[in-house]
Every structure is written in structure tokens, then in C-alpha cells.
Amino acid sequence: MTLDYLLKRLGFFVLVVWAAATLIFLLPRLASERNPILERMGRTAAAAGVISEGLDEMVKEWEAKFGLDQPLWRQYLYYLRDMLHLDFGYSLAYYPAKVLDQVTRALPWTIGLFGMATLISFVLGSFGGALLAWPKAPRFLQYFLPLFLTLSAVPYYLLGLVLLFLFAFTTRIFPLSGGYSVAVVPSLSFPFILDILRHSVLPGLAMVLAGVGFWALQMRGMMVLGLEEDYITFAEAKGLGGKRIFFRYALRNVLLPQVTSFALSLGMAISGAILVEVVFGYPGLGTLLLKAVSGFDYNLINGVVFIIIIIIAVATLLVDLLYPWLDPRITYRRGMR
């Protein structure tokens, strides 16, 4: 991997994050002339049962404080500066909590659950799909494909609802919601980790079941083409064992495009994961986002969404940087090819 490739890839990363930040700054302002501060104050005043007379002055004061009386381009620059420092301000609904603190508390849950589930479904699906195209694989595998393909068409969270009903509500094998039991004190002990795992099984399973079919179908298609390559025939002619041909010759080469689409699919996958968390009340970013939305907490919404975008951009970057390591042909040197 050369500096050239690294710089190019980092440039794209910066471009994506900048575009995302600009979009979430600009789109709401294009869509409406809404004044969140006025609304927020109006709601607070109404909740207190007082129609405050000084509301307008207060709004002006706050607007000056947040720089909302400045021209749009200056607001945009301030906004970019804050995003660069990951400074999302205070939570409006849970004042004086800071948005960043809330987000960092939810972050490990989402990364753990989403990361594990997508990895497991990618590995299982790719391996299963490769076996489907392999002539010596057991036949019974063929019967699973239609089932998993159907599941892959269905959004994660619907599967989550069904799993919740079957294994938590009806049979009570797994807990109904949350990330850990209420009675347990969070600590780095073995029972607590076991408790976390027990709570993650169903949401994770929902994502894995829905993900496997997609990867299997794609992998099978590429494997069918890959097995027709001359180097496979050559390997067979050399008298290499089936296992060696499968792993070293066939699988490794078709894995590359699969990894590319893995990087591309992450954005879609996290949208599903957010909703799975909502269904299971899992204490990650998805549930936090729901709380922010229902509390009209604009700062918190902004913060959660921006962090989700960063996670996906970083994950895509990491997968892309893995690419040269996976593919011995690519050295990313200028002028090669």
C-alpha cells in the first residue's frame, strides 16, 4: 500500500464526512423555516402552564448565544467547526447532560452488536454461498437458500419482532428488552458479560438471519464464474486436493469483490440495526435516536446522526485499507497495470 492510495482514500473519507455534515446542516433549513428554539421554549412554557410574556426576548437572547442571528454562511462555518471538535452542545431534553456524553455511552453497545452481527452474517453467508457453488458440497445446502433469500428481503426489525414473540414473549428463553438485566450491577465480571450476551442473542440473530441470504446469493454467483477460470482447471490438473483448491484458489479470489460490496453495504445495514435496537430497547444509538426524536431534542438528533455517519465512514475506510492486504496482486503503485 503506497502513500498515494492512502492519501486518496483519506481524501474520500474527508469528502464523505464533509458532505454528510453539510447535508444535515442544509436540508432541514431548506425544508422549513422552523425555529427550534422558539418551539422548544413554547413547549416548556406550555408544560409549566404559563404563557410567558418575555418569550420573544428570551428567544432573541438564545439566538444570539447560539449564533442563529448571524448570516447563514457564518452559521455554517461555526457549525463545521463544532462538528470538527465533536461538540454537539447540550441535550435539550436532558439538560445539563452533554450530547457527546450520551452518545459515547450508547456507542459501544451499537458497535458491539452491529459489528458482531454484520461480521457473522458476512462470514457465514460468504462461506455458505461459496459452498453452494462448489460441486462437491453436500446437497442439503441447496434447500436453505430460498429460505434465507426470503428472509433477506424482509427488514431486520420485522424479523426482530417475530423472534421477540417466539423466544422471549411465548417461551421466555431470552429477555424481552434492554442490554443487561436491571438487577445486575455493570462490571467487568463473567456473569455480567454472560448477561450482556444473553440480551444480544435475539437482536443479533435478527440481523444475521436477514443478512446471510444476501451474501450467500452474491457469493454463489461469483463463485460459479470463478470456478470456470483457467487457474482452477490448472490446479485440478496438478492434482491438488479439493480443500486446497476451494480455499486457496477459488475462495480467496472471489472474496475480493465480496469485500468491496461489504464496505458499500454498511450504510444500509446500520439503518436496519438502528431499528432493531428500537424494537429490542437495546441501549445503543438507535434507542437514543428514538428518545431524541420523541423528545424533540434537536442537538441530540444531530449528534447521534453525525456519529452514525462517522462510524460508517470509518468502517468503510478500514475495509478499504484491508483490501491490499487481502489481494496480493494489488500493490497500489502508480503506473502499474
Add this chain to the structure above:
Amino acid sequence: MNALRKRLWGAVAYGRRNPKLLSGVGLILALVLFWSIGSLLVSPTRAEPLAGLPSQSPSWQYLLGTDSHGRDLLAVIMVGTGFTLRIGLSAGAIGLGIGMILGFLSGYYGGLLDTVIKGAADVLLTLPLLAVLVVVVAMMPGVISLNVMILVVASLSWMLPTRAIRAQVLTMRERAYIQVARLSGMNNLEVIVKELMPNLLPYLAACFVGATAGAVLASIGLEALGLGPQHLPTLGMTIYWAISYAAMLRGMWWWWAPPAVIIALLFVGLFLLTAGLDEIANPRLRRGM
């Protein structure tokens, strides 16, 4: 008349060779029928709050029970299917329209325009779109209407069509028949409309289905977070109400299961349609299946 019958038979015969397309069309048609016949038999007002007793389990009077607000859930999913189909199809059509314009511009003319359009589509595609849409909808003033929902979802469903159409136009641009058309004096617009478009029809259809599926996914996802038309019983809003009123814990399976089943059928139908159209567009796939 005879010609029509012949064409019909031709379609049926093709459908037997392409069972995915046939079953996909069948599923979507079944849902459309469910909605249209349903709204004839059951009054849509039964889908409104206080139409019946609250929290009733399924009985002869309420075939699928009622929710905590007394909405008749059979009526809800019938009306909701219509709303969800409308959001998906309209947003999909708008997405395809924008995608066609940008895709043809980008692929046919190339140059700086191509770089900008392709770059924008690539950047947007890697973003978690649901998260971006959440910000937009959360900032919307007042109650969200069906049309606003359609526009919001459509605004980010043009990237895949753009890329697919651009790629196809690039491969076709230099073919001989395009050259001939240009030499015979057609202007660019005529070449695009008369020569390129007819050849792209299967791709355009596949793009439309893809954009529709994406739009339905996005709209139901937003609704499940409560960011949909709050006063309309769309399928996603029904899921949202069911989650926020803890229907699962209260054992009210008839609240969340019927909309979930309809959504699942809709997605499976769209998935089969895409797979079937793929087979038309890429004849290479036909062998392996």
C-alpha cells in the same frame, strides 16, 4: 383482438419460464387487490381512532382486533397498504425520473458533469441514508403529510438509478447503431429518447422496482421511529404505535403481526420482481438458475 390474445399468451408463456417475475407480479397485484377490494368492503373510517372498542382481541366483530385507540386493525392494514404502496411507487417514480435525467446526462455527455454527478452519487451512497432522513423529517414543521413524505423519501432515492443508467449508457454510447443515428442527423435528445431509451427498458424497469423498494424501506423505517404522517394509519406508523404502546408485552400480537406480514409480503414481492427483471436484463443469469 387476436393479436392481443397472442401477446397475452406470449406473456404467460414467458412467465412460466421466469417464475420469479411471475410470482413477484402476483404478490404485488395481490396486495393492490387487498387494498382496493378492502376499501370497498370496509369503510376507511374504521381505521381511525375510536372507531371501535379499544384493545379488543380478534373476534367476529373485529376480525383482526383493535388497538389501544380503538382503530379496527383489519381496516388499518387495508388502508395502510394503500398509503405505503402510494409512498413507495410515487417516490420510486420520482427517484427513477431524477436518476434517468442525471444518468443520461452523465453517461452521454461525460466530462466535468459526469465527474460531479457520479461523485455526488458515490458519496451519498456510502452514507446511512435513514440517519440523514431522520434529521430532515425531525425538523419538519407541524404534521407531516403524505406528499411531504413522498418528496423526502424520493430526494435520496435517485443515486442507484443514476449509477445503473449511467453505466448502461456508457456501454451503449459508442455502439454502431448510435453512431448511425447520429450521422443520420438526429440531435442528442432524439438519440437519447429514440435509440437509447428503448434499449434500456428492462434496466429502467429494474431501476424503478429497486427505487420503489428503497423508498418503501426508508419510509417504513422513518415511520417506525415515529417520523411519518402521524394522523394516517400507514403500515410503518402502525408498527410505531404498536412498539410505543408495548403491544408485544401486552400480548397484543394482532397489533404488530398483521402490518409486519403485509410489509414482509411487499418486500418479498419487490425482491422477486427485481430478480425476475434481472433475468430479462442479464440473459447470462438464465443458464445458472
